Amino acid sequence: MKPKLPEEERNSPVASRTDVRTERRASHHHRQFEVMGAHPTERGTWFTVWAPNARAVGVIGAFNNWHCEPLYRLDDGSGRWAGFVEGARAGQCYKYRIQDAAGHWMDKADPYAFRMELAPGTASQIWDLSHEWGDGEWMHTRWQRQGQKTAISIYEVHLGSWQREEDGRFLNYRDLALRLATHCHNMGFTHVELMPIAEHPFYGSWGYQITGYFAPTSRYGTPQDLMVFVDTLHQQGIGVFLDWVPSHFPADPHALARFDGTALYEHDDPRRGFHPEWNSLIFNYGRYEVRDFLISNAIFWLEKYHFDGLRVDAVASMLYLDYARRHGEWIPNAQGGNQNHDAVAFLQDLNTSVYAAFPDVHMIAEESTAWPAVSRPVDWGGLGFGMKWNMGWMNDTLRYYSRPHFYRHWHGEDIRFSAVYAFHENFILPLSHDEVVYGKGSLLDRQPGDDWQRFAGLRNLYGYMWTHPGKKLLFMGGEFGQQEEWHHERTLDWHLWARPYHAGLARWVADLNALYRRLPAxxxxxxxxxxxxxxxxxxxxxxxxxxxxxxxxxxxxxxxxxxxxxxxxxxxxxxxxxxxxxxxxxxxxxxxxxxxxxxxxxxxxxxxxxxxxxxxxxxxxxxxxxxxxxxxxxxxxxxxxxxxxxxxx
Incomplete structure (x- = not known):
């Protein structure tokens, strides 16, 4: 029997929306974070979770000494379970205890948790996201500051390795904000782009193996600390983009994988549901609940944290059914092709929904193939992104600049070909983290010649990049000629600023940014x-x-x-x-x-x-x-x- 709701809780996030669920579901409800997860009140907390194939669901946590408090199945056919736990308050850890159809019990983190406990812990935390924002001027003028005809120069950052405390401890979001704002002002960057900061148990994934899609990682502080981070940069006139990962998720048993004992968020067939390149699971974009989960997540980061745009990771892996697969390892679509029509529809729905809610943000695709019209409107047949990383320019340019000077005479097409397609999409020119890892060496190290020639060559590369059509993106360390390949467990070599060639390179980047911003041409x-x-x-x-x-x-x-x-x-x-x-x-x-x-x-x-x-x-x-x-x-x-x-x- 469904328990009766307490009188004062009948206006809870669940109860207040019961009468409109059918209508919202039909029109794609993209604000699921208002309903799902844990929502504290003065007397306790409402919990709501989607587990349609579970036999029973309860919640365990610090508020009940980790004994199971049963939730009830909603009778609207949504597959959701809900319940009110008196005394459960913000800051306390919890998990859902789920019994699958075979009678096996498992403990799962909340897919909609606003905070997770510090790794290696895997519990969710009840959290209140209230914050007094001070970036009103930025938000009111954002449409002017980052329009397509404005200068956009992006500094890509991995927060855990940009700078740390002297003893190696992570800096708090607040401290990072103050230092980054000063650095970006000095260097002339208009935006910071954060590599993924949603909670991820394996630090070595750089944030790309996410288990807490609505929770900023606790390694650098609380959700409010992250809000202060964005707030601080906005008040200093600097925009903040977030690297966002809807393409795959890890198979960690406490997270989304087989959440209720079945393939809920992923495909059951590994030919569609398992990613061989990253050893992770692929979202089932054909389920409206999964689409709503992801689109709600995008809107959540833009609304609750005031991010100015999302860089969508690995779009190509979503678009192609045979991505990173050999013959026989994938299932063609109904027409026999390799296009993932469900993913295409999801991306179009995602971009349409985001731009309808936030017309002054940017949706940016990391798409490495020649898929047409990635950054063209959906009603033109495009995917609806605002901009796209120019991976072709990046590959051709770095290949050319890595060649000994003598051989460049015979490879002019590598450096000229980008002009042929420079305006087919709204391109960003990226020299990102991917170009300075896995044995590729730093950008400086890839320049041929002696020390003088290597620094001259890198200045030359940046001069070409900053005058080439397209917005700009440079990974941290590139601005002063980081010598060592980037590694997530160590900070940048800031001592290099004391060396003349490195300091000169930094002055060159700062002046390029200043000129780029100053001259409309x-x-x-x-x-x-x-x-x-x-x-x-x-x-x-x-x-x-x-x-x-x-x-x-x-x-x-x-x-x-x-x-x-x-x-x-x-x-x-x-x-x-x-x-x-x-x-x-x-x-x-x-x-x-x-x-x-x-x-x-x-x-x-x-x-x-x-x-x-x-x-x-x-x-x-x-x-x-x-x-x-x-x-x-x-x-x-x-x-x-x-x-x-x-x-x-």
Whole structure:
């Protein structure tokens, strides 16, 4: 018999929604966190859990000395169990005790728990998410600060290895916020992107094997500490993106796997439900309860924690039924193809729902294939993301920059091909954590040559990246030339800032960010073909790139010239968009950055001598492994001392 609800609890999250469940379910209820999980009141806590195939469900915790308190099955056909436990209060740990159809008992963490106990503990915690926010100005102007025509330069961070206490202990979210805000201001980044921070028992997964989808990891503090983290960065004018993982989840027995004794969140057939590459389980996107769980989770992080966007991990693994599988290890769709139609529908529903609720955020896809229209609207047939990581640009660029300088002459297509498809999607150019792990070495270590050439080459790479169409993303440590490959168990080598080449590289990144933010030509048309054009040289140089970036009519154009070899180019005639004085705004070879000082004395003069169909041209000196950035309008002040026209000794 269903127990009678206490009079004062009939307006609980469960009871107040009983009469509208059928309607909400039909329209995809994407705010499940308001109903599910543990919701404390003055007298106790309401618990609600989805376990449709269970024989019995109860709750155990510190409030009942871990003896089972039975929950009752709701009679609405939803498969949910609920109950009120008097005396259960915020901060106390709990789990659900579930009896499967065969009579076996198991203890499970709450899929909707707002907090989990510190690992290696696996219990959920009752928690109140109230917080006094102070970021009203940011939230009201967010649509202006991160529109598609604004400068977006993202600093990707793994919180546990960015910085730690001197004794190796993790920093609290609050301390991290203060340090990160200062660092991002100094370096000019507009946003921080956090690698996954939802609770994960295995720290070595970097957060990508999630067991607590609604709980920020307790390693760095409480949910309110994380709110203060976001609040602090917002008040300092810095946006915060979150790396979000709806593509797979681990098989830890205390979590989602076979939650009620059956494949509830995953597929029962391992050909669809098991991920061979990550040894994890795949969500069943065909179940509306699973879709609601995930979409509710996305909305939860954006609403409760004020995140400014979600970077959706491993989208390609969701889209293809045969992803990382050999012949015979996957099941084709109804048409015999390898497209996962359920995942496509889920992603379209996800993006439509998120943008309807938060039109000023960004949904960002990490999608590594040529799936069409990833960042195009759903009603155009797209997946509905706002932006997409440009994995093709990243792979081609790093392959090119890793080659010895002598061989680059024969591989020009690697560095030029991205312009062919640069505007097919709304691209972010990522140099992420994935590029500095698993034996790949650091970005600095992958540059060929001696020390001088390696630092010059990395400055050259960043100059090319910051002037190429697309928003920017750089993993922590790249801004000052981290030498060692990244490892999650150690902090960055901050002592390297005391070394001249490393400090010079950091100054270069800061000045690139400042120029990128200041000049609309470098960001306003990141997603529009009219924002980019190749500039030919009178004498073809396979290892030299020259191109123009444009903003709106009336914005001063910007010309970037990138030399991929350690030999300076002097008196090189390059086409220019117009005649007149072109000011050398930045030069990566300036001594200020650790360069040799080869340059153009601050400006070049373009004449009406046309080249390659362009109306003007200029004689330009391009330094060894250098990037020169020119514009018809100087910035407010010279950002850094520029080079003088002499060769490096």
């Amino acid at each position: 470098l960001h306003a048309n990141d997603f529009q073909p009219e924002g980019f054009g190749w500039l030919p040289a009178e004498r073809h140089e396979p290892t030299l790139l020259a191109y123009v970036r444009r903003g709106a009519p009336g914005d001063a154009p910007v010309v970037a010239i990138v030399n991929m070899t350690p030999e300076p180019r002097t008196g090189l005639r390059i086409a220019m968009p117009e005649a007149g004085t072109w000011h050398e705004l930045l030069n990566s070879d300036a001594a200020y950055y650790g360069g040799s000082g080869v340059g153009n004395l601050g400006a070049v003069q373009a004449t009406s001598h046309g080249v390659g169909g362009w109306p003007a041209s200029a004689l330009v000196t391009v330094p060894p492994l250098g990037t020169v950035i020119l514009s018809t309008t100087p910035t407010t002040s010279t950002i850094a001392p520029q080079g003088v026209p002499h060769a490096r000794e």
